[in-house]
Amino acid sequence: MTQKDEPLPTAKDAGRARLMDELRTASRRYMASYALFNQAVADHLRLHPTDLQCLNLLGLEEEPVTTGRVAELTGLTTGSATRLVDRLERSGHVTRERDTKDRRRVLVRTVPERMAEFGALWQRLNGAYTAMFDGYDDDEIALLIGYMRRTTELSAAQMERLRGGDLAL
Template sequence: MEPEVLERFTLYMREQSALTVMFHTKVAEQMGLSATDEKCLDLAMRAEGPLTAGRIAELSGLSTGAVTGVIDRLERAGFVRRVRDPHDRRKVLVQVTPGDLGKFEQLFGKAQASLVEVLSHFDDDELQVIERYLQLQIETFRRRVIDT
Protein backbone atom coordinates (compact mmCIF):
# COMPACT_ATOMS: atom_id res chain seq x y z
CA MET A 1 0.00 0.00 0.00
CA GLU A 2 1.23 3.46 -0.91
CA PRO A 3 2.28 5.49 2.17
CA GLU A 4 0.13 8.46 1.15
CA VAL A 5 -2.96 6.23 0.88
CA LEU A 6 -2.33 4.83 4.35
CA GLU A 7 -1.77 8.34 5.71
CA ARG A 8 -4.98 9.62 4.11
CA PHE A 9 -7.08 6.76 5.48
CA THR A 10 -5.45 7.07 8.88
CA LEU A 11 -6.53 10.72 9.00
CA TYR A 12 -10.09 9.79 7.97
CA MET A 13 -10.29 7.12 10.66
CA ARG A 14 -8.86 9.43 13.33
CA GLU A 15 -11.40 12.14 12.44
CA GLN A 16 -14.27 9.62 12.39
CA SER A 17 -13.14 8.22 15.72
CA ALA A 18 -12.89 11.67 17.31
CA LEU A 19 -16.36 12.65 16.09
CA THR A 20 -17.82 9.36 17.33
CA VAL A 21 -16.28 9.83 20.77
CA MET A 22 -17.56 13.43 20.94
CA PHE A 23 -21.05 12.33 19.87
CA HIS A 24 -21.25 9.59 22.48
CA THR A 25 -19.81 11.88 25.15
CA LYS A 26 -22.58 14.38 24.38
CA VAL A 27 -25.26 11.67 24.44
CA ALA A 28 -23.89 10.23 27.68
CA GLU A 29 -23.81 13.67 29.28
CA GLN A 30 -27.47 14.24 28.40
CA MET A 31 -28.31 10.83 29.88
CA GLY A 32 -26.37 11.63 33.06
CA LEU A 33 -23.77 8.95 32.32
CA SER A 34 -20.10 8.70 31.43
CA ALA A 35 -19.24 7.79 27.83
CA THR A 36 -18.06 4.35 28.99
CA ASP A 37 -21.31 3.73 30.85
CA GLU A 38 -23.34 4.80 27.81
CA LYS A 39 -21.42 2.46 25.49
CA CYS A 40 -21.83 -0.47 27.90
CA LEU A 41 -25.55 0.30 28.03
CA ASP A 42 -25.54 0.27 24.22
CA LEU A 43 -23.88 -3.16 24.25
CA ALA A 44 -26.53 -4.44 26.66
CA MET A 45 -29.33 -2.94 24.55
CA ARG A 46 -28.06 -4.63 21.38
CA ALA A 47 -27.76 -8.03 23.05
CA GLU A 48 -30.45 -10.63 22.45
CA GLY A 49 -31.26 -10.73 26.14
CA PRO A 50 -29.79 -10.10 29.58
CA LEU A 51 -26.01 -10.38 29.86
CA THR A 52 -23.64 -11.40 32.61
CA ALA A 53 -21.12 -8.85 33.83
CA GLY A 54 -18.43 -11.13 32.39
CA ARG A 55 -19.99 -10.94 28.93
CA ILE A 56 -20.16 -7.14 29.12
CA ALA A 57 -16.47 -7.19 30.07
CA GLU A 58 -15.68 -9.38 27.04
CA LEU A 59 -17.64 -7.18 24.64
CA SER A 60 -16.29 -3.90 25.99
CA GLY A 61 -12.70 -4.88 26.69
CA LEU A 62 -13.07 -3.55 30.25
CA SER A 63 -12.02 -5.48 33.34
CA THR A 64 -14.73 -7.25 35.31
CA GLY A 65 -14.06 -4.87 38.20
CA ALA A 66 -14.63 -1.85 35.97
CA VAL A 67 -17.81 -3.42 34.59
CA THR A 68 -19.15 -3.91 38.12
CA GLY A 69 -18.82 -0.15 38.65
CA VAL A 70 -20.51 0.53 35.29
CA ILE A 71 -23.43 -1.75 36.20
CA ASP A 72 -23.75 -0.10 39.62
CA ARG A 73 -23.99 3.35 38.00
CA LEU A 74 -26.41 2.20 35.29
CA GLU A 75 -28.58 0.55 37.93
CA ARG A 76 -28.60 3.70 40.12
CA ALA A 77 -29.59 5.73 37.04
CA GLY A 78 -32.45 3.29 36.35
CA PHE A 79 -31.20 1.98 32.99
CA VAL A 80 -30.53 -1.62 34.05
CA ARG A 81 -31.36 -4.00 36.83
CA ARG A 82 -29.71 -7.13 38.12
CA VAL A 83 -31.84 -10.27 37.85
CA ARG A 84 -31.25 -13.93 38.65
CA ASP A 85 -30.66 -16.25 35.71
CA PRO A 86 -33.81 -18.40 35.50
CA HIS A 87 -31.69 -21.38 34.39
CA ASP A 88 -28.94 -21.00 37.01
CA ARG A 89 -30.01 -19.12 40.15
CA ARG A 90 -26.33 -18.61 41.10
CA LYS A 91 -25.81 -16.34 38.07
CA VAL A 92 -26.75 -12.69 38.02
CA LEU A 93 -27.76 -11.12 34.72
CA VAL A 94 -27.92 -7.48 33.70
CA GLN A 95 -31.25 -6.59 32.11
CA VAL A 96 -31.98 -3.29 30.38
CA THR A 97 -35.00 -1.49 31.81
CA PRO A 98 -36.72 0.25 28.90
CA GLY A 99 -38.41 2.88 31.09
CA ASP A 100 -36.73 6.20 30.27
CA LEU A 101 -34.72 5.14 27.21
CA GLY A 102 -37.38 6.46 24.82
CA LYS A 103 -36.68 10.05 25.77
CA PHE A 104 -33.15 9.69 24.38
CA GLU A 105 -34.21 8.35 20.98
CA GLN A 106 -34.15 11.82 19.42
CA LEU A 107 -30.40 11.98 20.10
CA PHE A 108 -29.83 8.88 18.01
CA GLY A 109 -32.42 9.93 15.44
CA LYS A 110 -30.13 12.77 14.33
CA ALA A 111 -27.25 10.33 13.91
CA GLN A 112 -29.43 7.98 11.89
CA ALA A 113 -30.63 10.85 9.69
CA SER A 114 -26.98 11.70 9.00
CA LEU A 115 -26.30 8.10 8.05
CA VAL A 116 -29.27 8.06 5.67
CA GLU A 117 -28.05 11.30 4.10
CA VAL A 118 -24.55 9.92 3.52
CA LEU A 119 -25.66 6.50 2.27
CA SER A 120 -28.05 8.10 -0.21
CA HIS A 121 -24.98 9.18 -2.22
CA PHE A 122 -24.06 5.56 -3.04
CA ASP A 123 -25.60 2.93 -5.29
CA ASP A 124 -26.21 -0.68 -4.23
CA ASP A 125 -22.85 -1.96 -5.50
CA GLU A 126 -20.98 0.79 -3.65
CA LEU A 127 -22.97 0.08 -0.49
CA GLN A 128 -21.91 -3.57 -0.67
CA VAL A 129 -18.24 -2.50 -0.79
CA ILE A 130 -18.73 -0.08 2.10
CA GLU A 131 -20.51 -2.74 4.12
CA ARG A 132 -17.76 -5.28 3.46
CA TYR A 133 -15.13 -2.69 4.49
CA LEU A 134 -16.98 -1.88 7.72
CA GLN A 135 -17.46 -5.55 8.60
CA LEU A 136 -13.76 -6.27 8.06
CA GLN A 137 -12.76 -3.14 9.96
CA ILE A 138 -14.93 -4.12 12.94
CA GLU A 139 -13.76 -7.75 12.95
CA THR A 140 -10.08 -6.80 12.65
CA PHE A 141 -10.27 -3.99 15.19
CA ARG A 142 -12.10 -6.20 17.71
CA ARG A 143 -9.57 -9.00 17.25
CA ARG A 144 -6.54 -6.73 17.56
CA VAL A 145 -7.76 -4.25 20.16
CA ILE A 146 -10.65 -5.62 22.20
CA ASP A 147 -9.89 -9.34 22.26
CA THR A 148 -6.22 -8.96 23.21
Protein backbone atom coordinates in the same frame (compact mmCIF):
# COMPACT_ATOMS: atom_id res chain seq x y z
CA MET B 1 19.88 -6.54 -3.73
CA THR B 2 21.57 -3.15 -3.76
CA GLN B 3 19.83 0.18 -3.90
CA LYS B 4 20.84 0.41 -7.53
CA ASP B 5 19.03 -2.87 -8.29
CA GLU B 6 15.77 -1.91 -6.58
CA PRO B 7 12.95 -1.04 -8.95
CA LEU B 8 11.96 2.59 -9.09
CA PRO B 9 8.54 3.41 -7.66
CA THR B 10 5.87 3.68 -10.31
CA ALA B 11 3.26 6.39 -10.58
CA LYS B 12 0.76 3.76 -9.40
CA ASP B 13 2.92 3.12 -6.28
CA ALA B 14 3.15 6.84 -5.60
CA GLY B 15 -0.61 7.23 -6.07
CA ARG B 16 -1.24 4.35 -3.69
CA ALA B 17 1.13 5.87 -1.11
CA ARG B 18 -0.73 9.20 -1.34
CA LEU B 19 -4.07 7.44 -0.94
CA MET B 20 -2.83 5.48 2.07
CA ASP B 21 -1.56 8.70 3.69
CA GLU B 22 -4.93 10.33 3.04
CA LEU B 23 -6.72 7.26 4.42
CA ARG B 24 -4.65 7.35 7.61
CA THR B 25 -5.39 11.05 8.10
CA ALA B 26 -9.11 10.66 7.33
CA SER B 27 -9.29 7.61 9.62
CA ARG B 28 -7.73 9.49 12.53
CA ARG B 29 -10.15 12.39 12.02
CA TYR B 30 -13.09 9.97 11.75
CA MET B 31 -12.17 8.13 14.96
CA ALA B 32 -11.62 11.39 16.86
CA SER B 33 -14.89 12.76 15.50
CA TYR B 34 -16.79 9.65 16.58
CA ALA B 35 -15.19 9.65 20.04
CA LEU B 36 -16.15 13.31 20.51
CA PHE B 37 -19.66 12.67 19.15
CA ASN B 38 -20.00 9.76 21.59
CA GLN B 39 -18.90 12.07 24.42
CA ALA B 40 -21.50 14.67 23.39
CA VAL B 41 -24.29 12.06 23.32
CA ALA B 42 -23.13 10.68 26.69
CA ASP B 43 -23.05 14.19 28.15
CA HIS B 44 -26.57 14.82 26.83
CA LEU B 45 -27.79 11.64 28.54
CA ARG B 46 -25.67 12.34 31.65
CA LEU B 47 -23.77 9.08 31.18
CA HIS B 48 -20.13 8.10 30.95
CA PRO B 49 -19.13 7.43 27.30
CA THR B 50 -18.29 3.80 28.10
CA ASP B 51 -21.69 3.39 29.78
CA LEU B 52 -23.37 4.79 26.68
CA GLN B 53 -21.62 2.28 24.43
CA CYS B 54 -22.39 -0.53 26.86
CA LEU B 55 -26.09 0.36 26.61
CA ASN B 56 -25.70 0.39 22.84
CA LEU B 57 -24.20 -3.12 22.94
CA LEU B 58 -26.77 -4.40 25.46
CA GLY B 59 -29.48 -3.19 23.10
CA LEU B 60 -28.07 -5.53 20.45
CA GLU B 61 -28.21 -8.57 22.75
CA GLU B 62 -31.32 -10.73 22.44
CA GLU B 63 -31.51 -11.70 26.11
CA PRO B 64 -30.36 -10.32 29.48
CA VAL B 65 -26.66 -10.98 30.07
CA THR B 66 -24.33 -11.65 32.97
CA THR B 67 -21.82 -9.08 34.13
CA GLY B 68 -19.19 -11.42 32.67
CA ARG B 69 -20.82 -10.95 29.27
CA VAL B 70 -20.78 -7.16 29.82
CA ALA B 71 -17.03 -7.51 30.38
CA GLU B 72 -16.70 -9.48 27.12
CA LEU B 73 -18.77 -6.96 25.15
CA THR B 74 -16.83 -3.96 26.41
CA GLY B 75 -13.38 -5.47 26.81
CA LEU B 76 -13.36 -4.40 30.46
CA THR B 77 -12.21 -6.49 33.39
CA THR B 78 -15.00 -8.11 35.38
CA GLY B 79 -14.40 -5.63 38.21
CA SER B 80 -14.70 -2.65 35.87
CA ALA B 81 -17.77 -4.20 34.23
CA THR B 82 -19.37 -4.59 37.67
CA ARG B 83 -18.77 -0.89 38.40
CA LEU B 84 -20.19 0.00 34.97
CA VAL B 85 -23.34 -2.06 35.66
CA ASP B 86 -23.58 -0.40 39.10
CA ARG B 87 -23.61 3.04 37.41
CA LEU B 88 -26.20 1.92 34.83
CA GLU B 89 -28.36 0.50 37.59
CA ARG B 90 -28.15 3.74 39.60
CA SER B 91 -29.10 5.73 36.50
CA GLY B 92 -32.14 3.49 35.95
CA HIS B 93 -31.00 2.03 32.63
CA VAL B 94 -30.57 -1.58 33.80
CA THR B 95 -31.73 -3.87 36.56
CA ARG B 96 -30.13 -6.95 38.06
CA GLU B 97 -32.19 -10.07 38.59
CA ARG B 98 -31.60 -13.70 39.49
CA ASP B 99 -31.56 -16.12 36.59
CA THR B 100 -34.69 -18.27 36.97
CA LYS B 101 -32.83 -21.27 35.50
CA ASP B 102 -29.73 -20.89 37.68
CA ARG B 103 -30.29 -18.92 40.90
CA ARG B 104 -26.54 -18.46 41.33
CA ARG B 105 -26.37 -16.28 38.23
CA VAL B 106 -27.35 -12.64 38.16
CA LEU B 107 -28.55 -11.19 34.88
CA VAL B 108 -28.36 -7.59 33.71
CA ARG B 109 -31.56 -6.51 31.98
CA THR B 110 -32.11 -3.20 30.22
CA VAL B 111 -35.10 -1.13 31.35
CA PRO B 112 -37.42 -0.90 28.31
CA GLU B 113 -38.63 2.66 29.03
CA ARG B 114 -35.06 3.96 29.35
CA MET B 115 -33.98 2.07 26.23
CA ALA B 116 -36.94 3.64 24.39
CA GLU B 117 -35.65 7.09 25.41
CA PHE B 118 -32.17 6.05 24.29
CA GLY B 119 -33.58 4.76 20.98
CA ALA B 120 -35.59 7.94 20.39
CA LEU B 121 -32.46 10.06 20.70
CA TRP B 122 -30.62 7.81 18.23
CA GLN B 123 -33.59 8.05 15.83
CA ARG B 124 -33.42 11.85 15.90
CA LEU B 125 -29.65 11.76 15.33
CA ASN B 126 -29.77 9.02 12.68
CA GLY B 127 -31.90 11.05 10.27
CA ALA B 128 -28.88 13.04 9.13
CA TYR B 129 -26.80 9.87 8.76
CA THR B 130 -29.56 8.18 6.76
CA ALA B 131 -29.68 11.19 4.44
CA MET B 132 -25.91 11.02 4.02
CA PHE B 133 -26.06 7.29 3.17
CA ASP B 134 -28.82 7.92 0.62
CA GLY B 135 -26.04 9.29 -1.60
CA TYR B 136 -24.41 5.85 -1.80
CA ASP B 137 -25.43 2.99 -4.08
CA ASP B 138 -25.95 -0.56 -2.81
CA ASP B 139 -22.40 -1.68 -3.68
CA GLU B 140 -20.95 1.26 -1.75
CA ILE B 141 -23.19 0.49 1.24
CA ALA B 142 -22.03 -3.16 1.11
CA LEU B 143 -18.41 -1.93 1.03
CA LEU B 144 -19.04 0.27 4.08
CA ILE B 145 -20.68 -2.62 5.95
CA GLY B 146 -17.71 -4.86 5.18
CA TYR B 147 -15.30 -2.14 6.29
CA MET B 148 -17.17 -1.60 9.56
CA ARG B 149 -17.30 -5.33 10.33
CA ARG B 150 -13.60 -5.79 9.60
CA THR B 151 -12.74 -2.68 11.62
CA THR B 152 -14.79 -3.98 14.56
CA GLU B 153 -12.93 -7.31 14.46
CA LEU B 154 -9.54 -5.64 14.10
CA SER B 155 -10.31 -3.17 16.90
CA ALA B 156 -11.22 -6.05 19.24
CA ALA B 157 -7.94 -7.79 18.43
CA GLN B 158 -5.95 -4.58 18.90
CA MET B 159 -7.65 -3.89 22.25
CA GLU B 160 -6.73 -7.38 23.37
CA ARG B 161 -3.12 -6.78 22.32
CA LEU B 162 -3.03 -3.48 24.20
CA ARG B 163 -4.56 -4.94 27.35
CA GLY B 164 -2.24 -7.93 27.17
CA GLY B 165 0.82 -5.72 27.02
CA ASP B 166 1.77 -7.03 23.57
CA LEU B 167 2.54 -3.56 22.22
CA ALA B 168 5.64 -1.94 23.62
CA LEU B 169 5.92 1.83 23.45
